[in-house]
Amino acid sequence: MTGAEAVVAILEQEEVPFVAGIPGGGVMDYLDVLRRTGRPRYVLVRHEQVAVHMALGYAELTGRAAVALVSRSPGASNTVIGVQAAAIEGSPLVIISSHVASTARGLGAFQEIDLESVFRPITKMSVEVRAPARVPEVLQEAFRVATSGRPGPVHVSIPLDFPSTEIPVAFSPPSSSVKGRLAPNPQALERALELLGGARRPVVIAGGGVTKAGAAAAVVELAELLGAAIANTWEKKAVAEDHPLAVGNIGRGGDGSSAAALREADVVLAVGVRFSEFATEDYRMQFSPGQQIIQVDVDAATVGRVYPVAVGMAADAEETLRAMIGRLDPVVDAAGRRAWRERIQELRERWEQEIDRFDPDARPISSARVVRDLRAVTVPDAVICVDSGNFNYFVTRYYRATCPGAYVYPAGGGPMGCGLPAAMGVKAAFPDRQVVAVSGDGGFAMTMQDLETCVRERLDVVTVVMNNFSFGNIKVRQQRKFGNRLIGCEYSNPDFAEVARLCGAHGETVREPEQLRPAFVRALEAGRPAVVDVHVNAEEMSTATVEGWW
DSSP, X not given: OBHHHHHHHHHHHTTOOEEEEOOOGGGHHHHHHHHHHOOSEEEEOSSHHHHHHHXXXXXXXXXXXXXXXXXXXXXXXXXXXXXXXXXXXTOOEEEEEEESOGGGTTTTOTTOOOHHHHHGGGSSEEEEOOSGGGHHHXXXXXXXXXXXXXXXXXXXXXXXXSTXXXXXXXXXXXXXXXXXXXXXOHHHHHHHXXXXXXXXXXXXXXXXXXXXXXXXXXXXXXXXXXXXXXXXXXXXXXXXXXXXXXXXXXXXXXXXXXXXHHHHOSEEEEESOXXXXXXXXXTTXXXXXXXXXXXXXXXXXXXTSSSXXXXXXXXXXXXXXXXXXXXXXXXXXXXXXXXXXXXXXXXXXXHHHHTTOSOTTOSSBOHHHHHHHHHHHSOTTXXXXXXXXXXXXXXXXXXXXXXXXXXXXXXXXXXTTOHHHHHHHHHHHOTTSXXXXXXXXXXXXXXXXXXXXXXXXXXXXXXXXXXOSBOHHHHHHHHHXXXXXXXXXXXXXXXXXXXXXXXXXXXXXEOSGGGHHHHHHHHHTSSSOEEEEEEBOTXXXXXXXXXXXX
């Protein structure tokens, strides 16, 4: 095989659904092979940022590695914003970049920079292949590293002359056949079972690691055995929120019910949770000395880092929960759990009342009304891909998830502009699922050029734009901290609906609340990409009394 043929064969072996990128001189050989084989699907985008966020969206939803294929230093450098988000989130990506020819390395050749060093701080592994025959070995190692332990991004740089070089090929098994689950420490498991078995007011916090481990069902089963309240973390709806034990999410966009459940708990089991800045309200959330925390995360570095724990386990979430379920006696302290379950029901009813406290007929349109109307017309397993901005507090609070893990937002490092590309990645892999991106006007404008890609590739995603004609997060900060001295946060926008129509997509503008649901239904039924541009209240965050969740 040539080096390029070996690369494409490995992508197919790893069951990569699509490869996103932009053509460049360094990737021409790969593109020719992809054209001949037809597998994986090649998706031409209009910016490398979109390519890496497409991959990130797919990886966040499935836990499987996706691929961006980019050319030399300009193309590779344009992926950095998405790669750092994947590193923070623990999402498996493989970035394959070209490089200058091996014979020109170190001579200051055209577009030569040290890509290996550029990516090293933000990846699990960044490597330049040093010999043509090592291309298969290094790329297969990249997939194993990206998906093992705490997942994350990997960068592989391949010199310009290697793809066309004939090499001997002997493939190793795919990464899925060699990846195992990390089992919990037996002594730690025993102690955790002892605490949970004696708990009278247990709470289970389900974080993003639950989604990546496919452990949502195990969380629910364990919570039902314990009679425990279930709380999701900020922007990570790992467990369906229509379950009777669910009390909302912790952190920003959270509610008083989940906060009360945590304050009253005697034992807290945190699964796949890092206790991030936003999940803990800037680390202001506090546990009392009498509360016992059990933290389970595949990354040992996160266990006990933010809060002292009674039991810490660096282990796979699914493996640990199944071990607990198999040995937990569900009748221990039944009376105490019965009283706690009644309290959970009170908290759940309070949560439902809290999220109904907004004026649905307010003009200009309330963002809460936008989210509630969107939830009313989307199917239960719709995938929601959220961009970065103030509006995501409303999405977190008012969009009740009825399908575990179908909520995509790289909360730890999500940049503006990631919503539409993430939705494209999900739709490319799951064409039959309903996929919606929710973006602010600032974020949408950063990647809206790829509406053309959506139309060309028949990626029928719906984008809801929360349009307040400003960088709302910055505007609120300037209003509150700097006495309303505004600079660099307000602007005019093009007609986003017309932009969509010019690209061949469906486009609508909504200015009145009663127009929301009909517009959403038309967009979802359009049979093509769609944009619903909603003009929301530009002052709703600045005039609201924003209270700390905790």
